[in-house]
Amino acid sequence: ASKMINRVKVSANEARTMNYRPEIDGLRAIAVLSVLLGHAGIGFFAGGFLGVDVFFVISGYLICHLITEQLAKKQFSFTQFYERRIRRLFPALFLVTLVSFIVARQWMLYNDFRQFSQSITAVYTLMPNIFFWDQVGYFSIIADFQPLLHSWSLGIEEQFYLMFPLLLVATYPRLHSRLSIALLALLLVSGVMAGILWQSSADTSSAFYLLPSRFWEFLAGAVLALPVITANRVDSPVATVASVLGLLGIVFGVLAYTPNNSNPGMYIASTVVATSVLLYFTHPGKLVSHVLCSRPLINTGLASYSIYLWHQPVFVFARIRFGEAVNHTFFSWVLILLVVFLGWLTWKFVEQPFRGSGLLSRHQVFSVATGLTICSLVVGLAGHFSNAILPPKNLELSQRLEQAVGLSQDCDGRVGVSDCQTHQQPEIIVFGDSYAMQWVDGLLNKDPDIRMAQLTLGGCGPYIGGEAVLKQCENFRVQAGDWIGRTRSIRAALLSTNLHRDLSIATDGGGISLDVAEGIVLRQMDETIELLRERGIEPVFIRPPPVAYFNTGACLARAELFDDYSVDCHFSERADQATLASQQRVLTVLSREIRVVDWWPEVCSGDNCLAEIDGVFMFSDNRHLTKRGSVLLGQRIALLQ
Numbered sequence: 174a175s176k177m178i179n180r181v182k183v184s185a186n187e188a189r190t191m192n193y194r195p196e197i198d199g200l201r202a203i204a205v206l207s208v209l210l211g212h213a214g215i216g217f218f219a220g221g222f223l224g225v226d227v228f229f230v231i232s233g234y235l236i237c238h239l240i241t242e243q244l245a246k247k248q249f250s251f252t253q254f255y256e257r258r259i260r261r262l263f264p265a266l267f268l269v270t271l272v273s274f275i276v277a278r279q280w281m282l283y284n285d286f287r288q289f290s291q292s293i294t295a296v297y298t299l300m301p302n303i304f305f306w307d308q309v310g311y312f313s314i315i316a317d318f319q320p321l322l323h324s325w326s327l328g329i330e331e332q333f334y335l336m337f338p339l340l341l342v343a344t345y346p347r348l349h350s351r352l353s354i355a356l357l358a359l360l361l362v363s364g365v366m367a368g369i370l371w372q373s374s375a376d377t378s379s380a381f382y383l384l385p386s387r388f389w390e391f392l393a394g395a396v397l398a399l400p401v402i403t404a405n406r407v408d409s410p411v412a413t414v415a416s417v418l419g420l421l422g423i424v425f426g427v428l429a430y431t432p433n434n435s436n437p438g439m440y441i442a443s444t445v446v447a448t449s450v451l452l453y454f455t456h457p458g459k460l461v462s463h464v465l466c467s468r469p470l471i472n473t474g475l476a477s478y479s480i481y482l483w484h485q486p487v488f489v490f491a492r493i494r495f496g497e498a499v500n501h502t503f504f505s506w507v508l509i510l511l512v513v514f515l516g517w518l519t520w521k522f523v524e525q526p527f528r529g530s531g532l533l534s535r536h537q538v539f540s541v542a543t544g545l546t547i548c549s550l551v552v553g554l555a556g557h558f559s560n561a562i563l564p565p566k567n568l569e570l571s572q573r574l575e576q577a578v579g580l581s582q583d584c585d586g587r588v589g590v591s592d593c594q595t596h597q598q599p600e601i602i603v604f605g606d607s608y609a610m611q612w613v614d615g616l617l618n619k620d621p622d623i624r625m626a627q628l629t630l631g632g633c634g635p636y637i638g639g640e641a642v643l644k645q646c647e648n649f650r651v652q653a654g655d656w657i658g659r660t661r662s663i664r665a666a667l668l669s670t671n672l673h674r675d676l677s678i679a680t681d682g683g684g685i686s687l688d689v690a691e692g693i694v695l696r697q698m699d700e701t702i703e704l705l706r707e708r709g710i711e712p713v714f715i716r717p718p719p720v721a722y723f724n725t726g727a728c729l730a731r732a733e734l735f736d737d738y739s740v741d742c743h744f745s746e747r748a749d750q751a752t753l754a755s756q757q758r759v760l761t762v763l764s765r766e767i768r769v770v771d772w773w774p775e776v777c778s779g780d781n782c783l784a785e786i787d788g789v790f791m792f793s794d795n796r797h798l799t800k801r802g803s804v805l806l807g808q809r810i811a812l813l814q
Contacts, residue, residue, distance in 0.1 A: 482516070606630065726790055
């Protein structure tokens with residue numbers, strides 16, 4: 174091992190602290206390359222995010238090894254421990270945050286920049302995982318435009334670093350076996366909790382982002398570092414086979430996962446087990462050790478932290494600047510090479526100098542880290558509360574791209590509240606999901622005195638009576654039905670919904686044919702129409718918008734922001750012919766019962782649809798109208814008669 178230390182120039186401080194296992198750096202390389210390839214959209218690496226779970230196990234192993242070794246020598250110090258964590262993590266993180274802020278200020282529009290600023294505040298209060306759990310789904314399209322999304326894993330690690338040393342010091346006895354039992358018990362409890370959360374479809378986001386369901390991954394590595402466990406490590410043919418199986422298990426998880434797996438819990442668990450097996454059974458000079466200790470993997474592993482820090486901002490800003498071109502394989506590989514290069518530079522000239530005690534004393538480390546953290550928090554809060562930071566052009570484009578959300582974004586899911594009504598005795602209701610709420614601005618512009626109420630919830634169609642198509646919309650359906658029944662002033666209801674979504678859900682994941690699904694959706698709509706007419710309310714259905722393959726709003730904004738008009742931002746409906754035909758059949762049947770407003774001719778001619786009309790950005794993303802788009806269409810079509 175000492176020869177390898179000299180060869181790859183591992184810091185003397187790290188080598189002195191604990192016995193260096195070079196294969197761990199090789200394992201880090203596999204983990205970070207998996208993440209990199211996965212997020213770049215390369216080939217079969219959809220499970221690349223599992224590399225983070227490899228990091229968690231490694232962190233648990235190394236931290237436990239370090240602390241128990243120092244406790245055994247009675248040399249452990251909390252001050253020294255956190256000084257080492259700051260030296261290890263803070264300099265590179267601050268550099269990446271600073272560069273990201275500078276680029277974001279020039280390239281982002283207001284809403285995105287505001288959320289980015291909020292994420293900076295979350296990072297420097299050690300809660301980025303909680304922030305992204307509350308704001309963004311890891312696998313959602315929105316996540317592709319969050320430069321600091323990957324910091325969720327740093328948040329979990331930092332929270333682990335705050336808790337685990339206290340746990341070890343409090344439970345460290347003279348008999349190591351007692352500590353082992355305590356850790357194994359915690360591992361069992363945490364693992365069971367993780368399993369429960371992963372199996373609950375309502376809590377998959379919590380299980381992914383929050384420490385309670387991740388704690389067992391660190392503990393899996395920590396248990397392997399206990400002296401009573403490491404003392405039993407024996408080099409044997411069985412150990413060699415086990416280490417090979419561990420490596421293959423990691424690779425299998427990364428390659429076998431597909432985006433269709435909505436719950437990655439099984440893959441995460443298998444990756445944690447495989448990593449633990451590899452760490453325990455790998456010995457110097459054996460097959461897996463030879464593979465992991467190759468020079469390219471070792472060097473990549475040493476820079477893995479910086480590579481990981483750079484990858485998300487580089488990918489995000491490339492998407493903002495170059496749009497769909499980033500999805501081309503050649504472009505992806507260029508970005509991967511750029512990330513590795515930036516990571517190596519950062520490891521060489523930022524990480525390495527700050528890890529030693531020669532550059533800054535302990536007191537200076539804590540002082541500088543505190544000062545820079547305060548500055549970062551101030552900048553993050555300023556970006557959240559003020560738009561003065563952004564250039565005027567970015568603000569102007571932000572206004573043109575502002576999504577039509579109705580009377581207020583706070584009206585989403587709120588039924589019968591005064592802020593979501595223009596009059597206490599409304600005559601018109603706008604009822605449905607985000608496809609319905611986008612027409613409120615058009616109505617208000619055409620008639621500022623309109624007596625209207627907004628009953629909308631994203632993802633939930635205008636269904637009352639019977640059984641809801643979407644189970645999670647049940648409460649909204651019941652509340653809306655009750656309120657409509659009590660409000661006698663209503664005379665008309667504008668309805669709209671994402672028919673593609675409703676039909677897809679009605680097929681029960683493909684188990685039901687489209688024609689049967691059409692019947693389910695139409696039955697729900699018929700019941701709604703009947704209940705509305707019983708109460709003297711005339712329903713009108715507004716056709717859902719055409720959906721593009723790409724974010725047309727971002728395409729238009731990018732063209733103006735960077736003065737690049739070479740890309741055509743107009744589009745064709747992305748749905749397949751079978752789905753389009755199914756939607757059309759539903760609309761045809763509905764048109765026999767109620768008035769259906771077909772506004773597609775205003776934006777589409779044949780298969781071609783306009784993303785911009787008379788200088789107005791029509792869509793804020795790939796399907797939802799902008800406020801100005803809603804106003805323009807409200808002037809051109811008769812929503813009410």
